[in-house]
Amino acid sequence: MFGFLGPNGAGKSSTMRMIGCVSPITAGSLSVLGQDPKHDGPKIRARLGVVPQEDNLDIELSVLDNLILYGRYFGIPKATLRDRAAELLEFVQLSDRAKSKVDPLSGGMKRRLTIARALVNEPHLLLLDEPTTGLDPQARHLVWERLYRLKQDGVTQVLTTHYMDEAERLCDRLVIMDGGKIVDEGSPAELVSRHVTREVIELRFNDTKARDVALQPVEQLGKRIELLADRALIYDDDGDSLVASLLDNGLRPTSTLVRRSTLEDVFLMLTGRALVED
Numbered sequence: 001m002f003g004f005l006g007p008n009g010a011g012k013s014s015t016m017r018m019i020g021c022v023s024p025i026t027a028g029s030l031s032v033l034g035q036d037p038k039h040d041g042p043k044i045r046a047r048l049g050v051v052p053q054e055d056n057l058d059i060e061l062s063v064l065d066n067l068i069l070y071g072r073y074f075g076i077p078k079a080t081l082r083d084r085a086a087e088l089l090e091f092v093q094l095s096d097r098a099k100s101k102v103d104p105l106s107g108g109m110k111r112r113l114t115i116a117r118a119l120v121n122e123p124h125l126l127l128l129d130e131p132t133t134g135l136d137p138q139a140r141h142l143v144w145e146r147l148y149r150l151k152q153d154g155v156t157q158v159l160t161t162h163y164m165d166e167a168e169r170l171c172d173r174l175v176i177m178d179g180g181k182i183v184d185e186g187s188p189a190e191l192v193s194r195h196v197t198r199e200v201i202e203l204r205f206n207d208t209k210a211r212d213v214a215l216q217p218v219e220q221l222g223k224r225i226e227l228l229a230d231r232a233l234i235y236d237d238d239g240d241s242l243v244a245s246l247l248d249n250g251l252r253p254t255s256t257l258v259r260r261s262t263l264e265d266v267f268l269m270l271t272g273r274a275l276v277e278d
Helices: 012-019 037-045 063-072 078-091 107-118 137-152 164-170 188-195 208-218 239-248 263-271
Strands: 002-005 048-051 125-129 156-160 173-178 181-186 199-204 224-227 232-236 255-260
Touching: 002 012, 002 164, 012 125, 012 156, 048 107, 063 078, 063 107, 078 107, 107 137, 137 156, 137 164, 156 164, 164 263, 173 188, 173 263, 181 188, 181 263, 188 263, 199 239, 232 239, 239 255
Parallel strands: 002 156, 002 173, 048 125, 125 156
Antiparallel strands: 173 181, 199 232, 199 255, 224 232
């Protein structure tokens, strides 16, 4: 599984549309499944499965008929489709909803149905554009488990997501994008190791003035200090030892948290903390 991470407007969805052969290539070169999208778009699309950002299911049809109708676009015989649709509904745990209309389904059920629909043509490459946005934790974990099973079965997946934990759990490799450019790439573990320390200490103070005064003697202790409006982040490989040193030196924050560095720390370091709107 390969991931695209980046703030809004970084170019993730645009790149996905190019890979899906529905938008022209703006620059550079692109090969999908060994073929050229400029000349082989229909052949490539026949081998792709696509899960768009927004569910675009046929809400007037039943769950089962959504899969069968979509499969007909690929020229799959009806008898084959019925068996395949039944298998896919079992895979996404929707067998008991086969005859239900789509409209009353929960958001998580619709998302799982959209994933099942993308698998009707047995794709070689599955494109997932923010597949779990808006889902509750239980539904997200179920989708993750289904995607992981697909990866075990050899289905290559390309993912965009705003959830850093999702990228860390699922992606073998990923790129972080900003302003249409790739700012770094690697496995989640490689990116964390390359850009941040093993741990982060989060310190909170009553106000920023008290924080700045308290941290003056600390600046040489941690490997990097980042001052935010509501807290200070100190990056170090041994958070507990550093906190003990800080307390011995008289530092008295209102709260202290030592946590493992994550992909989110890398993402914010490389793309900034300012809010970006589309």
